[in-house]
Amino acid sequence: MFTGIVHSAVKVDKIEKKSGLWTLSLTLPESLISGLSIGASIALNGTCLTVTSITQCQVTFDVMLASLNLTNLQYLDVGTRVNVERAAKFGDDIGGHQLSGHVHGLVKVVEIERPENNCIVWFELTDTHKPYIFDKGYIGLNGCSLTIAQVKEDRFCVYLIPETLNVTTYQDVKVGDAINLEIDSHTQAVVETVERLLKQKNLA
Incomplete structure (x- = not known):
């Protein structure tokens, strides 16, 4: 983990x-x-x-x-x-959220905004990942635990604090880069359970 x-x-x-x-x-x-x-x-x-x-x-x-x-x-x-x-050890502080290290797919960087003291990175939003991505939800991007700040029809963004930029490869990120995405496991479980129950109800 x-x-x-x-x-x-x-x-x-x-x-x-x-x-x-x-x-x-x-x-x-x-x-x-x-x-x-x-x-x-x-x-x-x-x-x-x-x-x-x-x-x-x-x-x-x-x-x-x-x-x-x-x-x-x-x-x-x-x-x-x-x-x-x-990997985390038993008793470690969990400063982010639980990740398995099992990547679900790649998303491309489509825009980078750099207002003063901020860095906002926008990623493409595919139909495959759309059910699991929502405002204030957790996401793993290149191994970083991040909070989704905003979701639009075809894209979503995260805000990166200076510490994240200093420690990670996000200081080098460019538009067009392919980024590893891991969906939050709890979100995935809830979404897929609800979808399965709705499908069963519709078939009944």
């Missing part, structure tokens, strides 16, 4: 590309290495991956074809920065 509170944005050191499998190597800050072991879960851009090796501060992850096809990890190059979060 993750909380959507990104610990750091880290550059990719190396990518080994095999058929249907990529191996990513990153040098993590010492603060993220303490207590880390092979087999542990870490989210990169909100995608839950398993640590496969640790050499001092360099850590590797295998990314299988299904994850590459579904997430923006497929667009990574050496030097690209990714948001990094270690």
